[in-house]
Amino acid sequence: MTSTTAAATTWQARAETKQAAREALLPADTILPPGLVTDQTTDVTAIPRTSGLLSAHELEITESETPAILAKLASGEWTSEAVTRAFCRRASIAHQLTNCLTEIFFDKGIARAKALDEEFKRTGKARGPLHGLPVSLKEQIGVAGVERSFGFVGFIGRVAEVDSALVEILLAQGAIPYCATNIAQGLFFGEAVNNVFGETVNPYNRKLTPGGSSGGEGALLALRGSPLGVGSDIGGSVRIPAGHCGLYSLRPSYQRIPYEGTCNSQEGQDSIRSVLGPMSTSLGAVKTLFKSVLDAQPWRLDPQVLRQGWREEGYALADHGHDQGLVFGMMWDDGSVRPAPPYARAMTEVKAALEAAGHKVVDFVPYEAAEGTAIMYESFGGDGMRDLFDTLALSGEPRVGPQADQPQGTELTITQWWSLHARKGRWLKGQLDAWNATSKTTGTGRAVDAIICPVAGGPAQVLRTPQYHTYTHWCNVADFPAVAIPVTRVDPALDPKVERSDYHGDMDKHFWEQYDPQVYANSPIGLQVVAQKGEDEAVLAMAEIVDNALKAHRAAHGTTDPS
Amino acid sequence: MTSTTAAATTWQARAETKQAAREALLPADTILPPGLVTDQTTDVTAIPRTSGLLSAHELEITESETPAILAKLASGEWTSEAVTRAFCRRASIAHQLTNCLTEIFFDKGIARAKALDEEFKRTGKARGPLHGLPVSLKEQIGVAGVERSFGFVGFIGRVAEVDSALVEILLAQGAIPYCATNIAQGLFFGEAVNNVFGETVNPYNRKLTPGGSSGGEGALLALRGSPLGVGSDIGGSVRIPAGHCGLYSLRPSYQRIPYEGTCNSQEGQDSIRSVLGPMSTSLGAVKTLFKSVLDAQPWRLDPQVLRQGWREEGYALADHGHDQGLVFGMMWDDGSVRPAPPYARAMTEVKAALEAAGHKVVDFVPYEAAEGTAIMYESFGGDGMRDLFDTLALSGEPRVGPQADQPQGTELTITQWWSLHARKGRWLKGQLDAWNATSKTTGTGRAVDAIICPVAGGPAQVLRTPQYHTYTHWCNVADFPAVAIPVTRVDPALDPKVERSDYHGDMDKHFWEQYDPQVYANSPIGLQVVAQKGEDEAVLAMAEIVDNALKAHRAAHGTTDPS
Structure with missing residues (x-):
């Protein structure tokens, strides 16, 4: 007779057990046939469609735009059960391709979907603006009865006793939580790897990271294994994976979505706060989630949320002349690290699109961006990383990520x-x-209405290598709301390395040297x-304007959107 | 030839020089005749009127309700110069009676008033909602060109280079800053004493404190040496002096008035933040100042202010059934220190008044009030008071206040x-x-709409003795907006000591023993x-309802308002 206690088990064994339990929850009829995908398969975005595992109807559901799915759920044309089952099955495939899931609770989701369908049949009414829609959640967001190890071996087995305030609201608005997604260890860097769940990869190029720390969401959503997800952002963590995975996301101002x-x-x-924010292939879905949460008066559940519902006048751009000739400030370079060439191409195209749509674009030089990042890093390092090291010590697991070797x-x-x-x-x-x-300088009497900048200094980086993230940091320190929008993908023919002879400094030179269009080929920008x-509603409206201008510009020029 | 450098001068000498310079700025024709007031004169509230130093018109101006003054300024019936001169003169008298002023810049105020009068003559238009009104400011609020020693000897000579965001807005709205008022050393306690400016006393009973830390404002406003002032509140500092001086004040939520x-x-x-808040003999003036600041879009000047203007729907009590039968929760006792007898009398009267006005009053037991105060004190003590001791060391001056002996x-x-x-x-x-x-328990489906509680555990305390302030603290920790309203004054005949045999604990017993109606006679409650x-607008509306109910109740019963 053998007796194995948790203390006597190695952290590796505990993680393996945990991962095996996770894999056992994947539906048997969604397991990819051996050989379909190999280590050499870098772009896996077509696999869900070509695998043959999903029915035509499942493909129709999962490849519909999220607002269209919501409309069909609200009208009763599709049942929540059918939609939820389709996304569960596609999420399973996405997971096998990118290792994006942490907790799988498809059974709970399907049970809730059935109950909602019955309610709909009885009442003829949708539960709320998210009626019947599966919503994926970043690992850290508490769902009653679901384990929440937060990616630390020492926390394996901890189960959330109650729903988080956000989940309570999502359920009330009709959403169907069904899975949790992978994160960076402790949420400390822009990838999605930890010792419990392993490493998530980018579905557009599996040698690259999906970004992070909400990288599991990024990979899952990009493969349409979820129509709408929620991540968190303390230094760029919903915008970086959105940017690296061809998605939309919103980093709201502090204290609007309940934490x-x-x-x-x-x-x-509490100095530089993490905020929760929606991520999706659809900008409309990002807005719908944000508005749904605010409409539910989240301050009743979370004492730190502002008493401030959705502001339609903000969305109508009341402070910006109601979109009659907006002025956008273009941040071409933050003065420390010049963005990699594909960003300049993306910004040049967006500039032309906005001008064609009747808006004005001026150059914007950021205010002391490096100091913003310095303040951020000193804040995150305030405890000398004691909290992290204490948590690692619970199991003996090592630190991972770009700073893994730092004591x-x-x-x-x-x-x-x-x-x-x-x-x-x-x-x-x-x-x-x-x-x-x-x-x-704007000529409108107003300051620039919004600023446009890259989501990072470069495309999605090679797994476990450093990336430059000051382009997102400044929004977190300043508490500026920001929407990430997909623009293009790296194309070695269009994005060659640009010869440079002068640099802002060593870091600039390092990232310039790192750029190689072949390495980053196909990576979303x-x-x-x-x-x-506080201009959350306005930034959503302005992101729609940018996105629509880009689409119209491409349509007028007969070019297609590569993202 | 003698040479005296700052370093060689004792802190006492520097403070004496500073005080002498201040006294020299009092208008010569406002100096009280010797013997009019002695150390035995405890209640000095009638002195400005009886001194003979103010003309009938000056008395009319300074004893008008602030909204009426604003109306006469806006219509041109009174000039700003006349109003400002009247308040300067009365402020001088108030100062001689209570030592309430720190910086005197009557000249600047009068010059600005004249300029505003000329502008009005030219344009026929009031500058803004505070057109021509003198406004007094707590010592800490920066006014360009005015010294701001903040009550520390080591800071004597420091001059504010620019107007604070609040002052910039007040000026734009037409207000006339003309003096600064005394504070507790470092703002750390509920009195108004420091080594630079000395001690402010309560005009209703000069053996007692006016409260604090905005105690200079309390004494000045109570003597009608100012029609409207701005204090700050990190633990009760606008509500305690308002309560102890028979005034109204608002402690707004964080990040609404620019700091x-x-x-x-x-x-x-930044954990428990100080907020600026208006104080006045008029509740209408408190509202006007708050609304004026918000109408000026303070987020344009202060990056930490919320983008949230005045909310008329909040003031209309949209979330509270529009004042059709509100429910008030009465906090009779916080479970640690039972309020002194006059508070029970005040609350009983307010309860009857609200019920007579058609509202409901239920008992409210606070949630862990002592823990709130513990969190507050641990926050304020986070640096072991190093900042305070370092500042004291600049001049060698000692710590003052109830904790003066604490190392x-x-x-x-x-x-x-x-x-x-x-x-x-x-x-x-x-x-x-x-x-x-x-x-x-409310019967309305809503939670209690507002909570009513004392401003302190007892009436204004004897100078430099401890007071119990948990009744204000909980609002600062929870970030609840609160309005202080004057209700009554201590009357030994009505407020005898109540025999008690059981106590919540030693502190409760201590404050019970301290209560002596003779000592506190005439002290406002x-x-x-x-x-x-976030319900700042709503709490103003509900305070008006309470105040009006009380006045109506007294009118119906033929009793007068002793405050």
Whole structure:
């Protein structure tokens, strides 16, 4: 008779057991045939369609635009059960291709879908604006009865006792949670790898990361294994995977989507806050989720949420002349690391599209971007990474990610911490004043209505290599809402390496040297549309304007959208 | 030839020089005749009127209700110069009676008033909703060109280079800043005493404190040396002096009135934030100032202010059934220290008044009030008071206030600090859930619309003795907006000591023993009306309802309002 206690088990064995349990939950009739995909298959985006595992109706459902799915659910044309089953099956395939799922609770989702269908049959009414729609959730978001290890071996076995405030609202609005998705260890970097669930890869090029920390969502959504997901963003974590996976996402301002009941590293680090945000192949779905949450008065459930519902006047751009000739500021270069060539091509195309649509585009030079990133890193490092190391020590598992080799540091004193806040306060004021000062150049009397910039310094990086993320960081420090939109994909013919002889510094040179169009071929390229603090509704409207302008411009020029 | 450098001068000498310079700015024809007031004169509220120093017109101006003054300024019936001169002169008298002023810049105020009068003559239009009105400001609020020592000897000579965001807005709305008012050293306690400016006393009973830390405002406004002032509140600092001086005040939610350009102790302590709030003898004036600031879009000047203008639907109580039968929760006792007898009398009268006006009043038991105060004190003590001691060391001046003898403590670690935030997060959720749970008892389907509680455990305390302030603290930790309203004054005949044999604990017993109606005779008694986070407009409306109900009730019963 053998007795194995948790303490006596290695962390590797515990993770293996956990992963095996996960794989056992994949529906047997969705398992990919051996040999269909090999290690040499880099672009797997067509596999769900070509695998033969999904019926024509399942393909129709999962490849419909999310607003169209919602309309068919609300009219009763499709049942929630059919839609949920289709996405569960496609999610299983997506997972086999990219390792994007952490918790699989298809059974709960299908049971809820059936109940909702029965309710609909009885009442003839949709439960809410998300009626019957499967929604995937980043690992950290609590769902009652579902394990939430948060990607740490030491937390395997911890089950969320209650629904998080967000999930409570999603359920009330008719959504169907059915799976959780992979994250960066502790959410500390822009990939999706940890010792419990392993590494998620980019479905457009599996040698690359999907981005992160909400990378599981990125891969799952890109493969249409989910019509709508929720990630979190403390330094770019919904915008980076959206950009690297050809998706839309919103990083809302602080305290709008409830965080209550969502776990995180460094609980109580309230200086630069993580926010939850929607991700989808559809910008309309991103808006629908955000509006649905606000319409449910989330401040009743989360004491830290602002008492501020959806503002239609914000969405109508009341503060921006109601979209009559907007002025966009184009951030070509942040002064520290010039974006890789495909971003310049994407921005040039967007500029032409906006001008063709009657808007104005001016250059925008950011205010002390490097200082913003410095404030962010010093904030995240405030405890010398003690919280992370203490959590790793629970199981003996190692640190992973780009900083895997970096040892535990020193905690700041409170005096240093408060000084950091004061420094942030000055940076915030400088940032606001710099933005407002653009009113001298726009010709509208207003400052630039929104700023457009890359989602990262380069395309999705090779797995476990560094990436430059200041292009998202500044929004987190300044609390600017931002929408990521897909624009193009890396094309070695269009995006050759540009010869440069001068650099902003060593980091700029490093990332320039790293760029190789062959390595990044087919990798999606996304841009952000950024508005001022609290302008969440407006930034959604302006992202729609950019997206529509781009589509119209391409239609007029007979080019197709490669993303 | 003698040479005196700052370094060689004692802190006492520097403070004396500073005070002498201040006294020299009092208009010569406002100096009180010797003997009119002695140390035995405790109630000085009638002195401005009886001194003979103010003309009938000056008395008419300064004793008018602030909204009436604004109406006469806006119509041109009164000039801003006349109004400003009248308040300058009365402020001088108030200062001689209570030591309430820190910086005197009557000259700047009068010059601006004249310019505004000329503008009005030319354009026929009021500058804004505060056109021509003198507004007093707590010492910490920056006014360009005015010294801002913040009550520390080591900071004497520091001059604000630019207007704070609030002052910029006040000026744009037509207000006339003309003086700054006294504070507690470092804003750390509920009195108004520091080594630079000395001690402010309560005009209703000069053996007592006016409360604090915005105590200078309290004394000045109570003597009608100002029609409207702005204080700050991190633990009760606009509500305590309002309550102890027979005034109205609003503690707004975080991030609505801009704090940019306002100095503070422990800069960067962002966990429990100080907020600026209006104080006045008129509730209408409190509302007008708050609305004027929001109407000016303060988020354009302060990056930390929410993009959220005045919400008329909040003021119309849209979330509360539009004042058709509100339900108030009465916090008779917080479970740690039972309020002194006059508060029970005040609350009983308010309850009867509200019921007579058709509202419902239920008992409300607060959620873990002591834990809220513990979180607050641990937050304020996060740096072991190093910031305070470092500032004191600049000049060698001693610590003053109830904790004067307490030595410097130990700084927390970041891990401890973040744990404190996490603990606060749990308390916030408990607080919200407890409030929402009252919906089971109201009969309206809503939770209690507002909560009514004392502004302190006792009346204004004897100078430099401890007071119990948990009754204000919970609002700061929870970020609940609250309005202080004056209700009555201590009357030894009506407020005898109540015999008690059981106590919540030692602190309860201590404050019970401290209560002596003779000592506190004539001291104003104020209550707070508290609403949920973000309900600033609603709490103003509900405070008006309480105030009007009380006045109507007294009129119906032929009693007069002693305050």
